[in-house]
Amino acid sequence: MLRTLSLILPVLVPSWRFFKSVEPSPRVQWALVADGSPTDWREFRPGPAVVTPFEMLMRLFWNPARNDALFLVSLAERIVQNPTPHSINEVNKRILADLAPDQVSTGQSVQFRLVFVSRNGEARSEEVLYVSEPVKGGAK
Amino acid sequence: MSFDLALRASEILLALAFIQSSAEHVFGTRDAPLLFAVRGVLAVLVLFNIAVPWALIGLCLHSVVALHRYQGPYNGGSDRMGLLVLYCVTLAHVLPAGLISETAFGYLGIQVVMSYFISGKVKIVNPDWRSGRALADVFAFSAYPVSERLRDLANRPRQMMLASWPVIGFELVFPISLLWAPALVLALTIAFAFHLANACLFGLNRFVWVWVASYPSLLWIQGRIGLF
Numbered sequence: 620m621l622r623t624l625s626l627i628l629p630v631l632v633p634s635w636r637f638f639k640s641v642e643p644s645p646r647v648q649w650a651l652v653a654d655g656s657p658t659d660w661r662e663f664r665p666g667p668a669v670v671t672p673f674e675m676l677m678r679l680f681w682n683p684a685r686n687d688a689l690f691l692v693s694l695a696e697r698i699v700q701n702p703t704p705h706s707i708n709e710v711n712k713r714i715l716a717d718l719a720p721d722q723v724s725t726g727q728s729v730q731f732r733l734v735f736v737s738r739n740g741e742a743r744s745e746e747v748l749y750v751s752e753p754v755k756g757g758a759k
Numbered sequence: 760m761s762f763d764l765a766l767r768a769s770e771i772l773l774a775l776a777f778i779q780s781s782a783e784h785v786f787g788t789r790d791a792p793l794l795f796a797v798r799g800v801l802a803v804l805v806l807f808n809i810a811v812p813w814a815l816i817g818l819c820l821h822s823v824v825a826l827h828r829y830q831g832p833y834n835g836g837s838d839r840m841g842l843l844v845l846y847c848v849t850l851a852h853v854l855p856a857g858l859i860s861e862t863a864f865g866y867l868g869i870q871v872v873m874s875y876f877i878s879g880k881v882k883i884v885n886p887d888w889r890s891g892r893a894l895a896d897v898f899a900f901s902a903y904p905v906s907e908r909l910r911d912l913a914n915r916p917r918q919m920m921l922a923s924w925p926v927i928g929f930e931l932v933f934p935i936s937l938l939w940a941p942a943l944v945l946a947l948t949i950a951f952a953f954h955l956a957n958a959c960l961f962g963l964n965r966f967v968w969v970w971v972a973s974y975p976s977l978l979w980i981q982g983r984i985g986l987f
Binding site for chain 2: 629630639645646672675680681685686697703706
C-alpha cells in the first residue's frame with residue numbers, strides 16, 4: 620500500500636521541473652564476456668545519424684523504439700541512484716532480446732555498463748558509473 | 760466552454776492518447792502486450808462513450824498495475840501528465856456534481872498552468888539557460904536529440920540563446936493568458952507548436968497528445984475566471 624502511494628503521489632503532485640539543469644546523460648553499452656572479462660564495449664541501440672522531417676512527423680503517431688530508448692535512460696538513472704533487480708533485469712532483458720542467437724555462443728555471458736556523458740568546462744567528459752554482473756545469453 | 764463539454768473533450772483526447780501509446784506497446788515493442796491491450800480496450804470504450812465512468816475507473820486501476828510493472832512511469836513526464844488527466848477526469852465523473860466535481864477538473868487546469876510556469880521559473884534562475892548554454896548541452900550530450908546530426912546545433916551558441924529565451928518567456932507568461940480567451944487560444948497554439956518541436960527534435964511524441972488532452976480544462980477555467 621505504501622509503495623502504491625509512493626508511485627501515485629508524484630502523479631497527483633508533480634514537480635514540473637523539466638530540465639532545471641542538464642545533468643550527465645547515460646549511455647548503455649554492452650559486451651560479450653570471454654574468459655571472465657568483457658571484450659568489446661558497444662553502444663546499445665545507438666541513435667540514427669539522420670532523421671528526415673517526414674520521419675519526424677510520422678513518429679508523432681508511431682514511435683515505440685524511441686519511447687523504449689527513453690525508458691532505458693530512466694532505467695540507467697535509476698540504477699545509478701538506487702540499483703534494484705527490477706531495473707537491472709529490464710536492461711538485461713532488452714540487450715538479450717536484441718541479440719541474434721548466433722551472437723551469443725553456448726555458455727557465453729553478456730554484461731552492460733552505464734557511461735554518463737557530461738560537459739566538463741569546454742570538454743566532453745565520460746564516466747563509467749555502473750558495471751553489471753554478467754548474465755548468460757539465452758536467459759531472457 | 761461548458762464543464763460537460765470540456766470534460767468530454769478531455770476524455771476523448773486522453774482516450775486517443777492512450778490508444779496511441781497502447782498500440783506502441785502491443786504492436787511495437789511487444790513489451791507487456793496483454794497489459795496494454797487491456798488499456799487500449801478501456802480507452803476505446805471511453806472514446807465511444809460506452810460505460811465511461813466504469814472504463815475510467817478501470818483505467819485508474821490499470822495505471823496502478825502499470826506503475827508497479829515499471830516501478831514508476833514508463834515514459835516520465837508524459838506518463839505523469841497522462842495519469843493526472845485520467846485521475847482528475849475520473850474524479851470529476853464519480854464525485855458529486857457541482858463544486859466538488861468541478862474542483863477535481865479545475866485542479867488539472869491549475870497543474871497544467873504550473874507545468875509551464877515552473878518549467879520557465881527553474882530555467883530563468885539558471886545562468887546556463889539564460890546564456891543558451893543549457894540548450895546547447897541538451898543537443899551536445901543529452902540522450903534526447905533524435906539523430907546525431909542534430910547534435911551539430913550545439914555548435915551554434917547564438918541560435919541556442921535565441922531559441923532559449925522565447926521558450927523561457929512563453930512559459931513564464933503562460934498563466935496571464937487565462938485572463939483573456941483569445942490570448943489563451945494563442946497560448947495553447949504556441950504550446951502545441953512547442954510540444955510538436957520537442958517531439959520532432961527529441962522524440963517526445965507522447966507529450967504532445969497528453970498535454971493536448973489537458974487543454975480543455977484550461978478553456979473551461981478561462982470561462983470561469985477570465986476577465987474578458
